[in-house]
Amino acid sequence: MRRIVFFISILNLTACNAQPEVIFEENFDGNSLNLTHWNYELGDGCPALCGWGNDELQLYTKENVVVRDGNLVITASKKDGLHYSGRITTKDKVEFTYGTIEVRAKLATGKGLWPAFWMLGSNIDEAIWPACGEIDIMEYVGREPHVVFTSLHTTSSSGETVNTKRTRIENIEEGFHTYKAEWTKDHITFFVDNTEVYTYNPALKNVENWPFDQPFYLLANLAIGGKFGGREVDQTIFPEEYLIDYIKITKP
Numbered sequence: 001m002r003r004i005v006f007f008i009s010i011l012n013l014t015a016c017n018a019q020p021e022v023i024f025e026e027n028f029d030g031n032s033l034n035l036t037h038w039n040y041e042l043g044d045g046c047p048a049l050c051g052w053g054n055d056e057l058q059l060y061t062k063e064n065v066v067v068r069d070g071n072l073v074i075t076a077s078k079k080d081g082l083h084y085s086g087r088i089t090t091k092d093k094v095e096f097t098y099g100t101i102e103v104r105a106k107l108a109t110g111k112g113l114w115p116a117f118w119m120l121g122s123n124i125d126e127a128i129w130p131a132c133g134e135i136d137i138m139e140y141v142g143r144e145p146h147v148v149f150t151s152l153h154t155t156s157s158s159g160e161t162v163n164t165k166r167t168r169i170e171n172i173e174e175g176f177h178t179y180k181a182e183w184t185k186d187h188i189t190f191f192v193d194n195t196e197v198y199t200y201n202p203a204l205k206n207v208e209n210w211p212f213d214q215p216f217y218l219l220a221n222l223a224i225g226g227k228f229g230g231r232e233v234d235q236t237i238f239p240e241e242y243l244i245d246y247i248k249i250t251k252p
Contacts, residue, residue, distance in 0.1 A: 020250035024094055027246045028072045033065060037094050040065065041087040041221075053129075056114075056226035057233065058085040072244040074222045076113055078235065087221035095122045095215040099249045101137060102180040103220075108242035109173050112233025113142040114223040115242040117179060119216040131155050133211030135188060136164075138179035142237075143230035146170050148179070150190035150198045156209040161228075165190065165198030176245055188212060220244060 026037060033040075040062050045052040064075045065086035074086040101119070108115045116139045121132030134153035141149075151164035169177075169192060180191040187201035202209045222242040225233050 020100065020252055022248060022250050023096060023099060024249040025246070026248075028067045028070055028244065030067060032067055033072075033088065037090055038088045039091055039093065041089060051226065052223065054223070054226035054228060056223045056229065057083045058222075058224040059083065060085055060087045060221070062086075070245065072220065074108075074115075074220065074242045074244075076108060076222050076224055076238060076240045076242070078238040083224045083233075083238075085222045085224055087219065087223075089120075090218045091120075091122065092217075095217045096249060097213070097215050098183050098185060099251045100180060100182045101218075101247070101249050102178055103137065103247045104176050104178045104245040105138065106176045106241075106243040106245075107140050107173055108142075108222050108240045109140075109145075110142045110234050110237030110240050112225050112230050113237070113240060114226065114229035115140050116219070116221055116223070117244070117247075118219050119181075120219060121211055122215040122217055127211070129153070130158070131207075131211060133214075133216070135181060135183070135212070135216065137181045137190065138192075139228075140172070141229055142234075143232065146172055148172055148192055148197075150181075150192075152188065152200050152212075154209050154211055155207070163200050167192060167197045169193075176243070183212065185213065218247065 042060050044050060044059050061084050064084050065088055066073050076085045103117045117137050119135040124132040130153045136151040139149040146168055148167050148169060149164060151161050157163060177193050182189045187199055189199040190197050223229050
């Protein structure tokens with residue numbers, strides 16, 4: 001009997017000490033973007049999605065996205081009256097269903113700036129947004145200091161920001177912070193610095209409110225102005241940088 005109890009105890013201990021499986025990790029080592037994982041999205045979204053669907057001001061360029069000192073650096077800049085920034089995705093390269101997604105980032109700040117780390121359903125070309133689903137792990141808008149937004153977009157909300165949480169964190173602009181989403185077949189729970197801030201878990205899940213049962217891909221960008229970023233842009237803030245230290249995706 002003692003041997004059986006001892007054996008079970010070891011099994012339990014092993015289970016407790018089991019580490020999550022890392023299915024994707026990006027530490028932005030080296031001095032260039034890893035194009036095995038990432039795509040650049042360029043321009044102003046025209047003709048299909050001018051202003052990137054939100055009346056944003058920026059033109060996205062490769063030059064505004066660099067890897068420096070172990071960080072991804074996306075810079076919002078202004079030259080000759082035009083605004084520039086960067087946006088990258090893992091579409092068709094890194095796509096997955098369920099997992100814990102964590103990013104460590106330092107926000108770009110200033111009125112009119114809108115740094116974000118988010119996800120879109122990989123069927124976006126066929127299902128079209130918002131039917132593909134959108135998971136916003138972190139959004140920050142400079143017009144509303146000390147606040148982080150975590151949101152989801154679905155057909156049931158007609159794409160509007162209904163399923164969302166606005167979390168006030170006084171020091172969020174200072175240094176790096178971690179933003180995380182735990183995505184399972186039952187719920188999506190969001191964390192800031194390992195503190196839970198919001199959970200989305202509709203009791204009855206259907207295609208309208210739960211398009212989150214299929215592969216998604218990652219996006220990181222720094223928008224300027226627009227409907228959510230704010231019509232008023234402080235033109236004295238440029239250039240301003242949004243830094244990402246690492247991105248990690250794990251499964252139990």
